[in-house]
Amino acid sequence: MLTPELLHALRNLPLAAKQAAEGFLAGQHLSRRRGAGMEFSQYRPYQPGDDLRRLDWRLAARSDRYYIRESEVDTSLTVHLLLDASASMNHRDDNGLTKLEYGRLLLAALAYLAQNQGDAVSLSILHPEGLVHLPARADARQLPRLYQALQNTTGMGRFPEAAQLAPLLARRQRALTVCVSDLYEEQGEINSLLTRLRTVAGDVLLLHLMAGNELTFSYRGAVTFEDLETGQTLQLNAEDQRRHYQEQLQQWLRTTAHTARRQGLDYFQLSTAEPLDGALREFLRRRQATSFH
Known part of the structure; x- marks a missing residue:
């Protein structure tokens, strides 16, 4: 099982995607x-x-x-991959990976898996400078296109406004949409987009990406936190705030999961400190269920 930091250390997204996907599949064809x-x-x-x-x-x-x-x-279907590239995805874990770097690895591996299953794959990168969208294709040249777009992605600003996301909501054939996001939002804009995608395109798998140090609050002593999207800062003592932070975090995670599932989304939480395997397994499980609808 390759760790995300080892995959990232390859500095070669196509190779990392292949290693992650083939290591997980281990010769099995599940669809x-x-x-x-x-x-x-x-x-x-x-x-x-x-x-x-x-x-x-x-x-x-x-x-x-x-x-x-x-x-x-x-079996084959259309798989739409969505990557949240807002600035909060630049948060770095203790293993050296940012959420965005982990998300790129994960979506590259999912694209490899999907194409290996015969699916048509598309990619949409969501950031405030405009929607980067590669239409769904199943040809051999699609993977290099997707890898290149992912490699060129940088995190910036806030989640795009609804008007910029309108092309994603054009009525389309039934598909499986997979979104990687940390779900840091101001007015429920990410949840709103995914709920509307659920209506127009079918199944949505939401991969909620958190950093390991966010989940464990591994900080010590006096710490200054900065909101990566607004620039606001907060100074606190980690030991004094740890218990309250963890209680608030667990409440938010429970509410987030409940809300997503209530609105028909398939929700799965993952951490940048963990291997990709859990998310790959969840994708194939959801893909198989979608194929039999």
Whole structure:
């Protein structure tokens, strides 16, 4: 299991994505369903109306019974990847990674996984200077495009305004949307976007990214905190505030998860201190469920 800091240390996003995804899959293909594909799965008795081209004549000659060969075929769908690139994603964990760097690694690995499953993949990077959007494609050149866009991404400003996000909400075919964000927002703008995407495009997997030092409050002594989006600062003593901070944080996390799930989003919390595997597993679980809708 490769740690996120080891993947980041490769300084090669395509290689890191491949290492993370293939290390996780370990040769397994998790998105298959029975059908008339190429890879044999099992037999079942012939029923009137079945395609006679799938009938196993050799087995019929031996058993005097007619059986249909069921095969496995790859399922595929459209996967929309969204990355929150507001300035709060520049927060750095004790392992040296920012949330944005972790998010880039994660979405690159998810893009690799999705294309490996035969899916069409798109990418939208959300920051105040304008929406960076790569339309969904399933061709071999899509991954390099996505990697390049992710590598060029820097965190800045606040989450974009609704008018800038309008192109994401154009009515589209059913898809699986995956959003990586720390959910630091002023007026519920991230939640509003994802709820509307749930309405127009189907399933939404929200990967709520927190830094390890945010979750554990690993600071010591007198600390000055700065809001990366507003520039406001706050001075405090870490030991005096630790208990109150952790109580408030856990309450916020519970409320955030409850709100997301109540509005039909699939919510999963992850930490920049943890390997990518939990999020990759959640993606494949949600992808498989979406494929069978």
